[in-house]
Amino acid sequence: MPNSTEPVLHCHLKEKDCKDVDHLGYFGHTLVVPSPSGDNLPSLASATTSPTSPSKRPVKVQCEVRTRIPSEYCETPHSLLLYSNDVDSEEHMALVFGYEYSALPGTGIWSRSLERVVEGETARDRYVRGAVPEEWGDEALFHDEVLTRLSMHNQTMEPRGKASYGMLLERQTRKFPISDLFGRQSHTMDTKIPITEELGVNKVPSLVFDDQIPLARIHSCCFTGETLGSVRCDCREQLIQAMKLMAAEGRGVILYLKQEGRGIGLRDKMKAYNLIDKGFDTHQANLELGHPADGRSYIIATAILRDLQIPSVRLLTNNPHKVHSIVQDGVVVSERVPMVPASWTNGDLTQSGSSAGGGFDVLDRDEYLVTKVQKMGHILDIPNEILAGTASRNSPNTKRVASVPSASPQK
Numbered sequence: 001m002p003n004s005t006e007p008v009l010h011c012h013l014k015e016k017d018c019k020d021v022d023h024l025g026y027f028g029h030t031l032v033v034p035s036p037s038g039d040n041l042p043s044l045a046s047a048t049t050s051p052t053s054p055s056k057r058p059v060k061v062q063c064e065v066r067t068r069i070p071s072e073y074c075e076t077p078h079s080l081l082l083y084s085n086d087v088d089s090e091e092h093m094a095l096v097f098g099y100e101y102s103a104l105p106g107t108g109i110w111s112r113s114l115e116r117v118v119e120g121e122t123a124r125d126r127y128v129r130g131a132v133p134e135e136w137g138d139e140a141l142f143h144d145e146v147l148t149r150l151s152m153h154n155q156t157m158e159p160r161g162k163a164s165y166g167m168l169l170e171r172q173t174r175k176f177p178i179s180d181l182f183g184r185q186s187h188t189m190d191t192k193i194p195i196t197e198e199l200g201v202n203k204v205p206s207l208v209f210d211d212q213i214p215l216a217r218i219h220s221c222c223f224t225g226e227t228l229g230s231v232r233c234d235c236r237e238q239l240i241q242a243m244k245l246m247a248a249e250g251r252g253v254i255l256y257l258k259q260e261g262r263g264i265g266l267r268d269k270m271k272a273y274n275l276i277d278k279g280f281d282t283h284q285a286n287l288e289l290g291h292p293a294d295g296r297s298y299i300i301a302t303a304i305l306r307d308l309q310i311p312s313v314r315l316l317t318n319n320p321h322k323v324h325s326i327v328q329d330g331v332v333v334s335e336r337v338p339m340v341p342a343s344w345t346n347g348d349l350t351q352s353g354s355s356a357g358g359g360f361d362v363l364d365r366d367e368y369l370v371t372k373v374q375k376m377g378h379i380l381d382i383p384n385e386i387l388a389g390t391a392s393r394n395s396p397n398t399k400r401v402a403s404v405p406s407a408s409p410q411k
């Protein structure tokens with residue numbers, strides 16, 4: 001752990017979650033930061049993966065469009081950001097609570113790649129892809145002027161070229177001319193960006209904005225749970241719970257990854273369900289279909305976090321593999337925030353009532369969660385009643401028989 005002269009990471013992780021946090025090599029990760037004119041802002045946000053990352057090449061992501069989503073789950077609207085990337089052809093997303101346009105470094109969540117300067121782009125183009133604040137007037141937004149003079153990022157800081165991501169936390173005083181869409185300077189603001197000494201590789205960064213470390217959730221999509229309301233899993237409840245928590249804090253990000261079925265796709269997830277109905281568990285069913293139990297990677301999620309300038313998160317998950325993956329890729333996880341089904345905490349252990357009104361059997365979901373704890377390393381305290389219920393369903397007398405003959409792996 002850091003000595004007393006070093007910055008302190010307030011780490012609430014259990015010991016086994018925490019072991020990677022001391023030697024992150026966090027500042028080995030580089031980002032291209034904009035020059036004063038913003039003209040070296042890369043068209044794709046670059047993030048080098050850590051030396052220990054399974055993929056050694058930089059992952060590039062670019063936010064293509066942002067829009068405001070008012071939601072029935074929270075009073076204040078959040079921003080939905082859609083990303084392209086150079087790893088797969090999926091459109092992964094980020095739901096940002098508390099998006100702040102061109103906030104001062106280290107103080108707010110905003111996408112560098114969204115707010116990039118695009119040569120020849122008009123104000124209207126920029127508005128349409130969501131790269132200006134909603135409150136800007138229509139007159140300005142639909143002005144036809146080509147925004148070659150756009151200077152949203154024209155801070156008077158010295159040109160830095162490539163810089164450590166940690167520079168976001170560097171102590172310095174800078175003048176930030178606040179410019180409008182057409183480059184007219186409206187006023188200048190002095191700001192002190194506090195703390196942190198020179199931080200070298202292998203040191204834990206000082207969490208200057210400790211109380212502001214945002215909640216984050218890395219969420220793999222689940223058509224059956226989120227759209228159809230399936231209670232074979234807890235995905236829908238987790239998504240809604242994450243949104244509510246972030247809305248309550250006014251900040252946070254959900255990285256919504258197109259990784260249906262833990263990455264095996266909807267077709268094979270449906271096959272897995274058929275196997276589960278014959279007595280396989282969620283872990284066995286994947287193997288039976290020739291897939292790893294969980295083959296997901298989170299390198300796109302960490303690239304998006306970097307694009308959003310979020311170096312540290314409080315991660316909402318029960319899955320320690322997610323924590324270790326993103327820590328390995330340079331993100332500081334200051335806390336793992338567990339996600340416990342509401343029905344396990346509200347005393348109604350046999351029925352779910354969390355998001356859809358309740359009154360239905362959630363034994364399938366509970367079996368799924370028990371398997372994740374018992375076979376896939378998830379961290380979740382299972383109430384004894386749930387253990388007893390799932391055990392009795394699978395007792396020799398009542399067990400559904402795994403009567404599907406073993407087949408050669410199919411894709």
Ligand SMILES: Nc1nc2c(ncn2[C@@H]2O[C@H](COP(=O)(O)OP(=O)(O)OP(=O)(O)O)[C@@H](O)[C@H]2O)c(=O)[nH]1
Pocket residue numbers: 218219220221222223232233235238259260261262263264269272273282286316317318319322339368372
């Ligand atoms: N293969 C398979 N995928 C499933 C099954 N049930 C749900 N899923 C998928 O599992 C994924 C759930 O992922 P996440 O929400 O990231 O959850 P997690 O990895 O369990 O970790 P946390 O929720 O963060 O604790 C989604 O992609 C679902 O579509 C199943 O029985 N088999």
